[in-house]
Amino acid sequence: MKQKITIKTIAKELGVSTSTVSKALKDSHEISKDTKDKIQAYANLYNYKPNSLALQLRTQKTKVIGVILPKIVHHFFSTVIMGIEEVANKKGYNIMVCFSNESYKKEVETLKVLSNGSVDGLIVSIANETLKNKDFKHFLDLVSEEIPLVLFDRVVDEILCDKVVVDDVGAGYKASKHLLDNGRKKIALITTPKHVNVGTLRRQGYEKALIESYIKTDTNLIIEIEEDLDIKKQIEKVFEQDIDGVFAVNEIYAANAMRIAKEKGLKVPDDISIIGFTDGLISEYSSPSITTIAQHGFTMGQQAVELLIERIENETDTFKPKKIVISSDLKLRESTKSSS
Amino acid sequence: MKQKITIKTIAKELGVSTSTVSKALKDSHEISKDTKDKIQAYANLYNYKPNSLALQLRTQKTKVIGVILPKIVHHFFSTVIMGIEEVANKKGYNIMVCFSNESYKKEVETLKVLSNGSVDGLIVSIANETLKNKDFKHFLDLVSEEIPLVLFDRVVDEILCDKVVVDDVGAGYKASKHLLDNGRKKIALITTPKHVNVGTLRRQGYEKALIESYIKTDTNLIIEIEEDLDIKKQIEKVFEQDIDGVFAVNEIYAANAMRIAKEKGLKVPDDISIIGFTDGLISEYSSPSITTIAQHGFTMGQQAVELLIERIENETDTFKPKKIVISSDLKLRESTKSSS
DNA sequence: AAAATTCACGAAATCGGTTTCGTGTTGACA
DNA sequence: TGTCAACACGAAACCGATTTCGTGAATTTT
Numbered sequence: 001m002k003q004k005i006t007i008k009t010i011a012k013e014l015g016v017s018t019s020t021v022s023k024a025l026k027d028s029h030e031i032s033k034d035t036k037d038k039i040q041a042y043a044n045l046y047n048y049k050p051n052s053l054a055l056q057l058r059t060q061k062t063k064v065i066g067v068i069l070p071k072i073v074h075h076f077f078s079t080v081i082m083g084i085e086e087v088a089n090k091k092g093y094n095i096m097v098c099f100s101n102e103s104y105k106k107e108v109e110t111l112k113v114l115s116n117g118s119v120d121g122l123i124v125s126i127a128n129e130t131l132k133n134k135d136f137k138h139f140l141d142l143v144s145e146e147i148p149l150v151l152f153d154r155v156v157d158e159i160l161c162d163k164v165v166v167d168d169v170g171a172g173y174k175a176s177k178h179l180l181d182n183g184r185k186k187i188a189l190i191t192t193p194k195h196v197n198v199g200t201l202r203r204q205g206y207e208k209a210l211i212e213s214y215i216k217t218d219t220n221l222i223i224e225i226e227e228d229l230d231i232k233k234q235i236e237k238v239f240e241q242d243i244d245g246v247f248a249v250n251e252i253y254a255a256n257a258m259r260i261a262k263e264k265g266l267k268v269p270d271d272i273s274i275i276g277f278t279d280g281l282i283s284e285y286s287s288p289s290i291t292t293i294a295q296h297g298f299t300m301g302q303q304a305v306e307l308l309i310e311r312i313e314n315e316t317d318t319f320k321p322k323k324i325v326i327s328s329d330l331k332l333r334e335s336t337k338s339s340s
Numbered sequence: 341m342k343q344k345i346t347i348k349t350i351a352k353e354l355g356v357s358t359s360t361v362s363k364a365l366k367d368s369h370e371i372s373k374d375t376k377d378k379i380q381a382y383a384n385l386y387n388y389k390p391n392s393l394a395l396q397l398r399t400q401k402t403k404v405i406g407v408i409l410p411k412i413v414h415h416f417f418s419t420v421i422m423g424i425e426e427v428a429n430k431k432g433y434n435i436m437v438c439f440s441n442e443s444y445k446k447e448v449e450t451l452k453v454l455s456n457g458s459v460d461g462l463i464v465s466i467a468n469e470t471l472k473n474k475d476f477k478h479f480l481d482l483v484s485e486e487i488p489l490v491l492f493d494r495v496v497d498e499i500l501c502d503k504v505v506v507d508d509v510g511a512g513y514k515a516s517k518h519l520l521d522n523g524r525k526k527i528a529l530i531t532t533p534k535h536v537n538v539g540t541l542r543r544q545g546y547e548k549a550l551i552e553s554y555i556k557t558d559t560n561l562i563i564e565i566e567e568d569l570d571i572k573k574q575i576e577k578v579f580e581q582d583i584d585g586v587f588a589v590n591e592i593y594a595a596n597a598m599r600i601a602k603e604k605g606l607k608v609p610d611d612i613s614i615i616g617f618t619d620g621l622i623s624e625y626s627s628p629s630i631t632t633i634a635q636h637g638f639t640m641g642q643q644a645v646e647l648l649i650e651r652i653e654n655e656t657d658t659f660k661p662k663k664i665v666i667s668s669d670l671k672l673r674e675s676t677k678s679s680s
Numbered sequence: 681a682a683a684a685t686t687c688a689c690g691a692a693a694t695c696g697g698t699t700t701c702g703t704g705t706t707g708a709c710a
Numbered sequence: 711t712g713t714c715a716a717c718a719c720g721a722a723a724c725c726g727a728t729t730t731c732g733t734g735a736a737t738t739t740t
Contacts, residue, residue, distance in 0.1 A: 001485075001486050001487060001488070001655070002485055002486040004457070004696095006695095006696055006697080007696065007697060007698095008696075008697090016719075016720085017719070017720045017721075018696085018697080018698095018720090019698080019699080019700095019719075019720060019721080019722090020718085020719055020720070022697065022698060022699085023698090023699090023719085026698090030717080030718065030719075031718070031719075032717080032718060032719085035718080035719085047481075047485075049455075049456045049457070050456065050696080050697065051397075051456070051457045051695085051696050051697065052456045052457050052458050053393060053396050053397045053400075053402070053457055053458075053695085053696075053697090054397055054695075054696035054697040054698090054725090055696085055697065055698085056393050056725095057391075057393045057394055057397050057695090057696085057697080057724095057725050057726070057727090058696090058697065058698060058699095058724075058725050059698090059725085060393075060725075062393070064436070064458075072412075072418045072421055072422055073415065073418045073419055073422060074418075075413065078412045078413045078414075078418050079413055081412055081437075082412055082413060082439070085437070085438065085439055089438070094436055094438065094453065094454075094458070095436070095437060095438075096404070096434055096435070096436050096437075097421075097425070097435060097436075097437040098425065098429070098434065098435075099422070099425055113434065114434075115389075116389045116390070116391070116392045117344070117389070117391050117392050117393055117726095118392050118393075118404075118434070141387075145341075145342055145387075146341050146342040147341060148341070252621075252625075255621075255625040256625075258627075259625070259627065262627060280621075281592075281595075281620075281621065281622050282621050282622060282625045282626075285592075285595040285596075285599070285622045285626055286622075286625055286626055286627065287598075287599065287602060287626065287627060315341070344726095346725095346726060346727080347726065347727060347728095348726075348727090356689075356690085357689070357690045357691075358690090358726085358727080358728095359689075359690060359691080359692090359728080359729075359730095360688085360689055360690070362727070362728060362729085363689085363728090363729090366728090370687080370688065370689075371688065371689075372687080372688060372689090375688080375689085390726080390727065391725090391726050391727065392727095393725085393726075393727090394695090394725075394726035394727035394728085395726085395727060395728085396695095397694095397695050397696070397697090397725090397726085397727080398694075398695050398726090398727060398728060398729095399695085399728090400695075457696095
């Protein structure tokens with residue numbers, strides 16, 4: 001890289017001190033107009049840009065927010081990033097993005113790297129493996145170092161920090177209730193393993209809705225998907241039973257369910273209703289289009305970053321973690337159109 | 341944030357100089373074993389982490405790569421990011437991600453912010469608006485400052501730097517040839533406005549394939565989509581004509597075409613074949629699934645970072661821009677299954 | 681026993697800025 | 711003419727590390 005022009009260069013060239021240059025560039029009243037003009041002209045001519053590292057070292061602020069996501073090729077997470085970036089930028093922050101790839105080890109490493117002062121705070125959604133392990137030491141360390149931290153979507157109670165989540169129980173309830181209202185009785189639930197708490201919460205909503213309709217939960221209709229195995233094959237199993245509705249906790253599961261239904265000769269939504277989660281492009285463009293629960297990832301990102309910046313800039317000694325719950329909406333599409 | 345422990349703190353507490361501490365922590369031979377043990381024990385106990393800003397200021401290296409994308413809620417770009425992050429991390433770099441949102445102004449601002457020393461180099465895919473304006477001054481400035489820069493996918497010849505692109509002409513040819521081989525004669529092309537060069541290049545491939553089959557290009561069959569307007573309505577127009585094949589330059593256009601075909605009562609692939617671009621989830625999960633040209637975003641990301649890091653770490657005075665062309669593959673699916 | 685090494689550590693410069701505190705010069709005022 | 715304030719600028723400390731060079735003491739060599 002080309003040798004950058006510094007304040008020192010300017011000072012030497014113009015025969016003044018570095019303090020004068022610094023002040024002149026900030027239009028300080030201490031410096032005479034003549035000198036200011038001269039210095040500013042020189043700086044412009046040579047396209048002087050203050051070295052941000054020097055500033056950061058002095059102020060101990062990087063104006064950077066670290067974001068750690070389990071993955072990115074995923075409609076929900078990429079939407080969240082958009083929300084984060086938008087607000088962060090508006091407030092003068094940049095974002096450093098890392099991915100845990102659902103791996104505990106990578107999450108620990110990334111957290112360590114980012115917490116050495118490269119960022120002012122962190123926004124994280126916990127990796128699957130970490131949730132499974134239930135080992136949150138790396139997060140607890142972060143909290144005890146008092147590095148501002150906001151968790152979103154995949155959060156746990158053990159970590160004392162600000163959180164942004166969707167109303168998963170309510171969303172699960174809404175989705176299931178919608179199917180019940182459509183006259184469906186034998187509703188399959190395609191969910192995640194229990195350690196993924198969002199899945200568990202959505203299941204609670206599902207069970208609540210069933211109970212309200214005096215339907216007994218049939219564990220044969222509930223299937224927990226192992227992501228490492230063939231997803232479609234796992235979902236096919238639940239179709240061996242007599243079902244008339246499917247509630248899938250994400251859009252990939254929903255799309256797979258739809259495909260299987262078609263292969264089995266079932267008509268959607270006439271013979272079977274399908275509802276998904278995460279309002280992504282698959283749901284929108286599949287045919288029939290899939291009714292989903294919209295998670296409002298964009299809003300989540302915005303809220304998370306606002307919480308974080310609030311925490312960064314207003315260092316209150318009284319630490320009371322906040323939890324923001326984003327309500328979710330039913331996005332009605334063809335896959336649950338009541339035939340009546 | 342909690343007061344961080346510095347080398348100075350350790351020095352004072354242990355009654356030695358900061359240089360001794362620094363050397364002891366790096367296990368220098370200059371320091372006696374006793375002193376080293378004492379200092380290292382203290383550092384571990386209080387969880388000392390060197391301030392990365394101080395290091396960066398000293399070495400003038402941030403070990404951060406800036407990435408500017410037009411958008412992120414998009415299969416191709418999120419895949420590229422994955423590729424970038426993977427290689428960058430492996431080589432000890434982190435990535436700072438920004439979005440231009442296809443806006444010229446935001447691109448200029450972002451470029452300015454990132455080029456003040458916060459990153460060692462940049463990977464960029466140019467915003468649509470910038471391509472339209474043909475105003476690349478901000479990039480030329482970057483180049484003249486000799487800040488390492490790699491452009492990918494949306495690149496222009498005016499900017500002298502390393503580039504990674506897909507073989508767009510070849511890909512367009514492959515896609516069109518595939519339709520022709522399927523016996524299609526009246527193939528519509530759904531592309532972007534001319535200023536988006538990838539669209540133009542793919543069109544060249546399309547025209548080349550037609551010419552080879554002695555088919556005259558019919559401009560009525562070519563439609564350039566304005567993203568600001570209703571996409572579906574624009575595509576519907578081309579369906580007013582008698583067509584038996586559609587080549588869409590991205591998967592959203594392809595998905596829309598499929599939907600319209602169905603609405604018109606056309607059977608895919610019996611009555612009409614459809615082929616898209618970008619091997620995303622929509623193509624995979626729509627029904628029938630859509631044949632596409634796979635762009636290998638992951639590979640592009642990897643290659644781009646490797647070029648960039650090479651440029652960052654081996655400052656050669658002889659600057660010869662490299663251009664890597666990634667070949668694309670046809671991913672055969674149901675939407676072009678030949679009925680024969 | 682004197683000279684030469686080795687050892688173990690500290691002082692100070694450096695990276696590129698900001699900021700506090702002085703200080704010499706000028707002008708105004710009594 | 712002496713005093714005092716305003717003005718315009720510089721010296722130096724500071725942020726948190728690294729690194730070069732120097733130095734006193736201990737040890738080895740001759």
